[in-house]
Amino acid sequence: MPKIDARLPKGMRDFLPEEVLKRQYVFGVITDVFKTFGFEPIETxxxxxxDTLLGKYGDEAEKLIFHAQHPGGKEELALRYDLTVPLSRYVSMHENDLSFPFRRYHIAPVWRAERPQKGRYREFYQCDADIVGIEDPSADAEIVSLVTTALRRLGFADFKVNVNHRQILTGIGIYAGVPDAQLGDLYRSVDKLDKIGIDGVAAELRESGIAEDAIARMFTLLERREGGAESLGWLRELLAGIEPAQKGIADLEQMVEYLNVMGVPQENVQIDYAMVRGLSYYTGPIFETVITKPDNLGSVTGGGRYDELVGLFRKQSLATTGTSLGVERIIDLMDKLDLYPPALTGTVVEALVTVFEPGLQGETLKLANELRAGGVRTEAFMQPKKSIGKQVQYADRKGVRVVAFLGSEEIKNGVVNFKRLSDGTEISAPRAEAVQAVRSLLSE
Structure with a gap:
């Protein structure tokens, strides 16, 4: 057969073992937080x-959906774009088997046909948590509390959860005098404010045919886009008489009260009237988290309330709110900010049992199995012709912390010698106490 070039599709990645271990660490911390807040796992x-996916995300997002078809197949299929729309379909199909309110988490890959670039891939994982069946803003506050808890447990200290409300955005459009038919253009442009600046947004709005006086009124408001809970009082007065805005402000005021009760640090949450969240299915509070130091390192979580989405799959909708943690960016930032625990090495192996000569390979395997039975993750070296020095070098390069030596003399005396590679500490222990010896070296 002809040789095949080893290559990957654009936007797809392989991961080396040390990279996978870091990813598993992050997934593990996030999963533990999800469980701590009472969320149950699902898979789809x-x-x-x-048709499950199309018509849910907005025109721009749906250009990125991967369509799939198997030869001769009659079903029109697509790779999932996110974990939110599949949740809505899932709830409608399994509602008789679920207890409501239903709290679910889901950690799985999704696919988007984006232009690949640093930090943006065509296949990537999402970590989602959602509460189905609660209309009260307490559910939205719980999601924000979950986000701050997860980021702090991962080691992030300097971040902001930006909070807004879709009905406040509607009210802002009404205040500015933007016709309903042009509100979509308004939101799409305002959503780019951090990327293209106020002049760029103004230029886009003019191209969309939005009047100059409406643009001016918009920017009078957006110049005061960020603030704490106190800014809601100012906004309530400014948008007096605009019913959607008043509903959105009341929801956020209630959210802030709940966040204070739950002890969410005020420095980690702010109101941002220019934060839009691009997906069209949001209906209420929306959230987006940005790492703020050492620099503005971009968004790492996003989410919000989408009370009408489940209703596309059943007779009556169910109030739903949730978030997605951008785990790929979180993993990259943890590398950049050196947030991984020191004990996290590039291998799962805790101990390597060396082999002195071919005739002792069986004893090497036997000791390795004894250590495994005691809960020590152990590799048995299987190339007896390699020198002991080469075997130790292999263990060190791989990141193994403890090496076991079992030569003829040790076998005769019923002992095992161990060495911790990080500082050269050596101990000898009776064969029956080998597991305890390794544990002592690993614990220091």
Missing amino acids: PVLEME
Whole structure:
């Protein structure tokens, strides 16, 4: 057969073992937080019916959906774009088996046909948590509390959860005098404020045909876009008489009260009237988290309330709110900020049992199995012709912390010698106490 070039599709990645271990550490911390808040795990297929996904995200997002078809197949399929729409389909299909309110978490890959670039991939993992069946802003506050808890447990200290409300955005459009038909253009442009600046947003709005006086009124408001809970009082007066805005302000005021009760640090939450969240299915509070130091390192979580999405799959909708943690960016930032624990090495192996000569390979395997039975993750070296020095070098390069030596003399005397590679500490222990010896070296 002809040789095949080893290559990957654009935007897809392989991961080395040390990279996978870091990813598993992050997934593990986030999973533990999800469980701490009482969320249950679910799984859904990577493929959904095409009509399940289409019409839910907005035109720009749906250009990124991967469509799939198997030869001769009659079903029109697509790779899932996120974990939110599949949740809505899942709830409608399994509602008789679920207890409401339903708290779910889901950690799985999704696919988007984006232009690959640093930090943006075509296949990536999402970590989602959602509460289905609660209309009260307490559910939205719980999601924000979950986000701050997860980021702090991962080691992040300097971040902001920016909070807004879709009905406040509607009210801002009404205040500015933007016709309903142009509100979509308004939101799409304002959503780019951090990327293209106020002049760029103004230029886009003019191209969309939005009047100059409406643009001016918009920017009078957006110049005061960020603030704490106290800014809601100013906004309430400014948008007096605009019913959607008043509803949104009341929701956020209630959210802030709940966040204070739950002890969420005020420095980690702020109101931002220019934060839009691009997906069209949001209906209420929306959230987006940005790492603020050492620099503004971009968004790491996003989410919000989408009370009408489940209703597309059943007779009556169910109030739903949730978040997605951008785990790929979180992993990259943890590398950049050196947030991984020192004990996290590039291998799962805790101990390596060396082999002195071919005739002792069986004893090497036997000791390795004894250590494994005691809960020590152990590799048995299987190339007896390699020198002991080469075997130790292999262990060190791989990141193994403890090496076991079992030569003829040790076997005769019923002992095992161990060495911790990080500082050269050596101990000898009776064969029956080998597990305890390794544990003592690993614990220091």
